[in-house]
Amino acid sequence: MNYCSHCGSAVTLRLPEGDNRLRYTCQQCGRIHYQNPRIVAGCLPVHGDRVLLCRRAIEPRYGYWTLPAGYMENGESTEEAALRETLEEARAKVELRQLYTLTSIIHVNQVQLIYLANLPHAEFGSSNETLESRLFSEDEIPWDELAFTTIRNALQYYFADRKASPPAFPLRHIALSPDQDDLILVK
Amino acid sequence: MNYCSHCGSAVTLRLPEGDNRLRYTCQQCGRIHYQNPRIVAGCLPVHGDRVLLCRRAIEPRYGYWTLPAGYMENGESTEEAALRETLEEARAKVELRQLYTLTSIIHVNQVQLIYLANLPHAEFGSSNETLESRLFSEDEIPWDELAFTTIRNALQYYFADRKASPPAFPLRHIALSPDQDDLILVK
Numbered sequence: 001m002n003y004c005s006h007c008g009s010a011v012t013l014r015l016p017e018g019d020n021r022l023r024y025t026c027q028q029c030g031r032i033h034y035q036n037p038r039i040v041a042g043c044l045p046v047h048g049d050r051v052l053l054c055r056r057a058i059e060p061r062y063g064y065w066t067l068p069a070g071y072m073e074n075g076e077s078t079e080e081a082a083l084r085e086t087l088e089e090a091r092a093k094v095e096l097r098q099l100y101t102l103t104s105i106i107h108v109n110q111v112q113l114i115y116l117a118n119l120p121h122a123e124f125g126s127s128n129e130t131l132e133s134r135l136f137s138e139d140e141i142p143w144d145e146l147a148f149t150t151i152r153n154a155l156q157y158y159f160a161d162r163k164a165s166p167p168a169f170p171l172r173h174i175a176l177s178p179d180q181d182d183l184i185l186v187k
Numbered sequence: 188m189n190y191c192s193h194c195g196s197a198v199t200l201r202l203p204e205g206d207n208r209l210r211y212t213c214q215q216c217g218r219i220h221y222q223n224p225r226i227v228a229g230c231l232p233v234h235g236d237r238v239l240l241c242r243r244a245i246e247p248r249y250g251y252w253t254l255p256a257g258y259m260e261n262g263e264s265t266e267e268a269a270l271r272e273t274l275e276e277a278r279a280k281v282e283l284r285q286l287y288t289l290t291s292i293i294h295v296n297q298v299q300l301i302y303l304a305n306l307p308h309a310e311f312g313s314s315n316e317t318l319e320s321r322l323f324s325e326d327e328i329p330w331d332e333l334a335f336t337t338i339r340n341a342l343q344y345y346f347a348d349r350k351a352s353p354p355a356f357p358l359r360h361i362a363l364s365p366d367q368d369d370l371i372l373v374k
């Protein structure tokens with residue numbers, strides 16, 4: 001950040017009064033420009049004993065498989081964001097069950113929320129961001145071609161949790177740092 | 188937003204290729220400036236049968252009671268944010284139990300995460316943002332002097348949930364729109 005988005009003057013890093021972090025501060029109008037993590041919301045769509053994955057049509061990780069997920073927008077809830085991304089990326093209409101993974105991806109300033117979801121009809125497709133969507137049974141999952149650590153985690157938890165009797169899908173709370181994150185690419 | 192934070196030129200609202208929302212876009216360097224919800228993380232600290240509240244020393248809702256919570260920063264996890272805010276605002280060291288409420292506050296573009304937490308020692312205080320901290324039993328809660336709808340929700344759920352046998356504290360997933368939000372002030 002070099003310039004104030006309000007008045008266009010130069011910003012400098014300063015410690016605001018009462019704060020304990022340097023913030024980009026406008027020398028002209030005095031506005032403080034905070035920078036905060038962003039939320040990525042998505043789904044793990046389940047159809048019978050199979051799950052829906054999307055093959056990425058965009059970088060990073062072009063051609064690798066992922067769950068439908070993307071940045072939450074202003075003016076929507078986390079659930080609405082997860083449903084919207086699933087519709088946009090996989091052309092799939094799902095019913096949300098519950099929040100399943102919450103991952104703080106510390107080195108890229110993201111918090112990723114993945115909802116467990118039912119895909120009632122086997123209808124899905126491709127999009128600007130997705131080369132193809134496909135249902136996978138557990139033994140078909142392309143573990144070596146998954147796009148991100150968070151996706152691998154969600155799938156590993158899911159296939160383990162559904163073997164419990166009765167199946168239980170507690171919220172998985174994860175914090176990823178770079179040394180634990182061998183798949184995600186740092187932007 | 189009026190100017191590009193990267194190059195200082197004017198921005199205009201445009202529809203980027205492949206997008207379906209207008210975005211602030213720089214006419215000079217082409218950068219797209221996305222705007223996304225921010226995360227507020229905090230705690231519901233429990234000490235015996237009492238909970239810890241903080242009386243706000245800042246606007247909005249100066250003088251009203253709240254739970255310790257604040258904006259998540261880059262470079263930390265949601266749990267770290269909740270612990271940090273509790274230490275900064277209430278001078279209290281807590282042990283996190285589990286995520287308890289997740290509220291999308293749609294009209295202010297926030298997602299609030301409140302963790303249930305144990306306060307092992309009755310040690311707490313005031314700060315820049317807190318006039319005083321105090322432990323409250325259920326019948327002492329100042330329901331008419333709470334700062335925000337989200338705080339009232341968390342406390343109402345907590346006192347109801349701990350009466351269950353055995354006590355159970357499932358994640359409460361909430362989406363607030365302005366008509367359901369009689370306490371929070373729109374910024």
Ligand SMILES: [Zn+2]
Pocket residue numbers: 004005006007008009026027028029030031
């Ligand atoms: Zn300025």
Ligand SMILES: [Zn+2]
Pocket residue numbers: 191192193194195196213214215216217218
């Ligand atoms: Zn620019």
